[in-house]
Amino acid sequence: MNAIQNSIESLLNDLGLDNKLKDIAQKVFSNERVSFDEGVYLYQYGSLGYLGTLANYIRNKKHGDNTYFNRNFHVEPTNICVYTCKFCSYSKLIKHREQGWEYSIEDILNTIKKYDGQPVTEVHITGGVIPKQDFNFYKDLFKAIKAHRPELHIKALTPVEIHYILKKAKLTYSEGLKELKLAGLDSMPGGGAEIFHSDIREEIAGGKCSAEEWLEVHRSAHALRLPTNATMLYGHIEKYEHRVDHMERLRQLQDETSGFNAFIPLKFRNQHNEMQHLPEASVIEDLRNYAIARIYLDNFEHIKSYWAMIGRNTSQLSLNFGVDDVDGTIDDSTRIYSMAGSEEQHPSMSIRELVQLIKSVGRKPLERDTIYNVVQDYSSVIFEEDEKEKARLYN
Ligand code: V47
Ligand code: SF4
Numbered sequence: 001m002n003a004i005q006n007s008i009e010s011l012l013n014d015l016g017l018d019n020k021l022k023d024i025a026q027k028v029f030s031n032e033r034v035s036f037d038e039g040v041y042l043y044q045y046g047s048l049g050y051l052g053t054l055a056n057y058i059r060n061k062k063h064g065d066n067t068y069f070n071r072n073f074h075v076e077p078t079n080i081c082v083y084t085c086k087f088c089s090y091s092k093l094i095k096h097r098e099q100g101w102e103y104s105i106e107d108i109l110n111t112i113k114k115y116d117g118q119p120v121t122e123v124h125i126t127g128g129v130i131p132k133q134d135f136n137f138y139k140d141l142f143k144a145i146k147a148h149r150p151e152l153h154i155k156a157l158t159p160v161e162i163h164y165i166l167k168k169a170k171l172t173y174s175e176g177l178k179e180l181k182l183a184g185l186d187s188m189p190g191g192g193a194e195i196f197h198s199d200i201r202e203e204i205a206g207g208k209c210s211a212e213e214w215l216e217v218h219r220s221a222h223a224l225r226l227p228t229n230a231t232m233l234y235g236h237i238e239k240y241e242h243r244v245d246h247m248e249r250l251r252q253l254q255d256e257t258s259g260f261n262a263f264i265p266l267k268f269r270n271q272h273n274e275m276q277h278l279p280e281a282s283v284i285e286d287l288r289n290y291a292i293a294r295i296y297l298d299n300f301e302h303i304k305s306y307w308a309m310i311g312r313n314t315s316q317l318s319l320n321f322g323v324d325d326v327d328g329t330i331d332d333s334t335r336i337y338s339m340a341g342s343e344e345q346h347p348s349m350s351i352r353e354l355v356q357l358i359k360s361v362g363r364k365p366l367e368r369d370t371i372y373n374v375v376q377d378y379s380s381v382i383f384e385e386d387e388k389e390k391a392r393l394y395n
Pocket of ligand 2: 081082083084085088089090091127128129160208
């Protein structure tokens with residue numbers, strides 16, 4: 001045993017940890033993978049301080065202080081949906097379509113045009129699932145967006161939508177995704193994953209694509225060099241072992257393809273949905289969950305706290321619990337979380353606010369594009385308003 005390992009050993013002894021937590025910490029410090037049982041043990045017995053220390057160690061080793069955000073906006077083509085996920089606060093059934101919205105390609109293009117001349121880099125497109133918005137609708141939509149603004153990155157469609165539209169079009173995932181890519185699709189977001197385990201998935205999201213189908217769509221996307229993200233909806237009826245099972249399946253696919261960019265834990269928000277009787281997870285549990293994700297998903301480069309869903313304060317705290325990305329400017333263009341009770345009722349942050357959020361916890365703000373190329377380093381950019389505030393506080 002070398003000197004560093006000796007001092008880690010004695011530090012761990014001083015912390016009064018049980019042997020299993022000590023072993024897990026040793027594994028993390030020597031870059032070894034944590035097992036399924038150890039993942040469950042972390043959820044059961046890892047304290048916030050312990051988990052934060054390990055996750056922060058990994059985060060700092062991977063990224064130092066680098067913390068990423070982008071300039072993005074969302075398009076939600078419809079909130080009408082053939083599915084009835086119990087956690088969803090946003091969708092309306094087709095029979096109540098008069099209560100929802102359903103945009104045409106022209107409507108969406110008009111939204112895209114509102115950003116002409118603004119330096120946004122990504123449009124995130126996802127929403128409900130309806131027969132009318134089929135494979136050809138999305139192909140034509142992507143072509144129209146690219147014809148208008150070729151450099152705008154299109155991150156669009158989850159396996160829920162892909163599975164539905166391609167089944168209807170009688171195409172395999174690979175055939176369909178190939179055509180969508182040719183039409184302009186650049187990458188896929190991480191939605192629709194919920195909890196993979198069938199005991200939970202059938203209860204909260206019965207009828208939509210299965211875990212195996214979700215994973216297969218991402219496998220096909222990765223084979224076509226379409227990068228994707230992955231999410232996990234936590235804090236409802238699932239148990240700790242279901243969360244670890246979810247991350248285990250993602251870790252295995254990532255071993256196979258290396259196609260995932262970021263993992264995004266999504267906290268279940270309980271307003272205006274069929275599961276509103278369930279309490280929400282605490283902030284402590286949110287932070288523990290980010291930390292365990294950072295520890296367990298050793299082959300994921302990025303862990304994102306989606307500030308529109310978790311709120312900007314928890315997102316800021318998460319930067320010391322394994323998170324290195326907070327998502328983007330959003331420009332009040334998504335309704336999914338405000339309708340579910342997020343504290344961010346009109347999610348929109350300026351570059352200055354994002355930079356301030358990151359800098360004030362001692363991290364380095366980097367604007368990225370969707371695939372994590374750095375667009376601009378903001379660490380030494382000074383905003384006039386912040387200078388004035390500094391002068392007021394100091395003098
Ligand atoms: O799949 C719906 C979730 C997801 C609720 O890839 C809810 O960069 C909590 O996936 N409480 C869609 N969550 C959003 C999504 C996403 C968001 C930001 C960035 C990226 C990315 C992906 O929202 C759905 C579902 O899991 N969701 N309702 C709710 N009440
Ligand atoms: Fe439809 Fe998505 Fe809502 Fe489920 S979460 S009901 S698939 S919009």
